[in-house]
């Protein structure tokens with residue numbers, strides 16, 4: 001007897017899932033999430049215990065409108081040493097770490113199935129959203145080899161696999177040297193020349209160019225700049241996006257519509273890339289819902305800010321039903337069209353960490369999980 005191909009793998013097999021009719025995308029997403037719910041309920045004692053505490057059974061889901069009832073796990077639980085495995089430990093190929101200080105890092109265990117799905121999802125998304133799909137890519141970041149177990153390494157690898165040539169300019173032993181970057185970019189023969197990486201390093205390059213009066217002669221109209229990893233300075237201040245865009249336009253001569261940012265988290269098997277209108281597009285493989293920070297079970301009215309819930313059916317080795325401690329706003333609904341013409345949910349450019357009162361929801365969530373597991377509730 002052969003086992004049928006999981007719905008999520010059929011969904012991932014489409015090169016351009018955005019072009020599928022709305023009803024088909026909705027059915028594929030709903031079916032994929034239901035299959036994931038059944039798998040984790042059967043194989044993950046921690047998540048099953050959480051479902052039982054919340055009086056939830058997989059058979060409660062009859063369609064798309066019920067997906068909001070699926071119990072979610074705070075991204076903080078991945079930092080808290082919970083055993084979140086839905087597969088035997090020997091199946092884990094890679095435990096990805098989030099960036100950040102040790103002790104406060106997520107540990108996300110991925111098996112071969114999850115890793116392959118993550119690569120496929122990143123490939124489809126980057127191909128759909130990157131300004132260019134060929135030419136040269138200069139990354140203001142360490143190489144995937146140097147990043148090692150950091151979750152972001154797979155994104156870098158996939159982005160570079162798409163182009164003809166690339167370099168990584170942050171050497172963990174030698175730091176970041178803007179003069180070397182300018183020299184190299186000016187000698188590159190492939191076109192277009194795109195750059196990407198951490199916002200602070202991209203900004204450091206722009207400021208070096210402005211200060212010295214040098215030009216990056218290989219940049220053209222098509223040049224794109226893709227950042228990822230957050231807009232916080234090492235001193236903890238948040239870099240203003242408009243100022244960032246303005247400095248980049250001045251220094252590089254790039255168009256504002258080609259300055260893009262990417263949002264993701266180590267627990268998710270995909271990335272939310274900005275379009276030319278600077279909205280972050282949620283991949284069609286994810287269900288998204290924005291929750292009230294004071295009561296994470298409750299959805300906020302459309303357009304209001306809150307904590308994002310993602311149901312990620314690509315996750316096989318752990319339950320990808322996540323609530324994150326970021327504050328986001330949905331700009332386009334899951335079945336609307338963005339002004340760029342691409343369908344699906346989008347989040348606004350401004351995303352920040354939950355703080356103060358907003359944070360309480362996330363903390364309470366982990367405390368509850370501890371209670372459920374110890375049988376105190």
Ligand SMILES: [Zn+2]
Nearest residue numbers: 275279338340
């Ligand atoms: Zn868009």
